Amino acid sequence: EAQVTQNPRYLITVTGKKLTVTCSQNMNHEYMSWYRQDPGLGLRQIYYSMNVEVTDKGDVPEGYKVSRKEKRNFPLILESPSPNQTSLYFCASSRGSQGPQHFGDGTRLSIL
Amino acid sequence: GESVGLHLPTLSVQEGDNSIINCAYSNSASDYFIWYKQESGKGPQFIIDIRSNMDKRQGQRVTVLLNKTVKHLSLQIAATQPGDSAVYFCAENTNSGAGSYQLTFGKGTKLSVIP
Numbered sequence: 407e408a409q410v411t412q413n414p415r416y417l418i419t420v421t422g423k424k425l426t427v428t429c430s431q432n433m434n435h436e437y438m439s440w441y442r443q444d445p446g447l448g449l450r451q452i453y454y455s456m457n458v459e460v461t462d463k464g465d466v467p468e469g470y471k472v473s474r475k476e477k478r479n480f481p482l483i484l485e486s487p488s489p490n491q492t493s494l495y496f497c498a499s500s501r502g503s504q505g506p507q508h509f510g511d512g513t514r515l516s517i518l
Numbered sequence: 519g520e521s522v523g524l525h526l527p528t529l530s531v532q533e534g535d536n537s538i539i540n541c542a543y544s545n546s547a548s549d550y551f552i553w554y555k556q557e558s559g560k561g562p563q564f565i566i567d568i569r570s571n572m573d574k575r576q577g578q579r580v581t582v583l584l585n586k587t588v589k590h591l592s593l594q595i596a597a598t599q600p601g602d603s604a605v606y607f608c609a610e611n612t613n614s615g616a617g618s619y620q621l622t623f624g625k626g627t628k629l630s631v632i633p
Contacts, residue, residue, distance in 0.1 A: 410561075439621070448607065449562070449623040462618055496561050503619035504550050504611055509561030 408433045410510035412497050418516040419487060427482045427513050429497030437500045438480040439464070439507065440472065442493040449496065455480055456503060487517045530630045537595040539627045541608035544589060550611035550619075553582060553593045556626070557604045565593070565606075595629075603631045 410431045419425055431438065439454040441464075451464030455474040469491055471483040480499075484491060494514050498507035531537045543551070549570040554562035568575045568582045568591075575582050581594040591608050605626045611619045 441623075446625070448625040449609075451620055451622075454618075454620065456618060464620060465622075498561075506552055506564040506567055507621060508564070509554075511559075511561050 408508065410497055410499055410508050412495075412510040412513045414513060415511065416514050418518065420518050421488055422486050425484050425487060425515075427484075427495060427497075427515070429480045429482065429510060430478050431480075431497075431499040431508070432478065433499060433501075433508065434477065435499035435501055435508075436477070437503045437505075437507075438474065439498045440470070440480070440482045441496045441498065442466065442491075443496060443512075444493050452482070452495075454503075484515075487515075489517050491515065492517045527625070528628045528630070530632060531598045532632050533598060533600060535598055537593075537598045537602070537629060539593045539595075539606050539608075539629065541591040541593075541624050542589060543591060543608075543610050545610060545612055545622075546586075546589065548610040548612055551582070551584060551591050552609045552611070552621070553580075553591075554607045554609060554623075555602075555604045556607065562607060598629075598631050600631045600633055603629055605629070 413428045436457045440452040441449045443449050450466045453472040455461045497510045500507040552567040553565040555565050556562045566577045566582050568584050579596045583592045605628050607623050607626045609621050609623045
């Protein structure tokens with residue numbers, strides 16, 4: 407089954423404790439992206455990747471890092487999480503940058 | 519920067535009626551638009567897309583209309599069913615330079631279907 411898988415689905419942690427949210431897709435897609443979803447603000451893009459070893463900042467990249475060492479994986483790294491990064495996070499992938507994106511089921515992060 | 523917006527934050531429709539969800543966009547350079555459906559606890563799900571060289575595109579029970587003159591996008595759902603209850607987002611693909619594209623989402627419209 408074609409899918410985008412995120413882990414963990416839920417995480418409660420404390421300020422400053424580094425964390426990584428993994429994202430994997432099995433569709434051989436070149437384009438991958440991370441979004442955060444907050445009430446009243448909709449979905450905002452954090453980072454995206456056009457292909458392996460190519461990453462670019464989205465609209466809200468501050469406080470986040472990503473890497474794209476393999477085509478299927480696109481982890482989101484919070485080096486020093488802060489409470490304002492409490493949010494619902496979605497990973498997505500698509501065949502190219504101009505195509506419908508397939509989304510994972512989300513990761514709910516709570517930073518205390 | 520330019521953004522995608524929605525006219526109505528909530529919409530209640532009787533089961534069996536048609537639903538129309540509207541979206542305004544402001545980036546005249548956008549050439550690709552997508553509608554997504556998001557059910558509670560799930561990620562956005564692709565419904566239908568349209569490129570700027572088209573005015574209308576139909577899918578199964580859904581139709582997207584694009585009016586480039588007034589920068590307006592709409593999603594029509596025929597014979598709305600309880601399973602259509604969700605939040606609907608429009609999104610535009612924006613050229614962010616050097617061949618890269620970013621997807622910018624609207625705030626969303628919540629569709630509630632009354633049985």
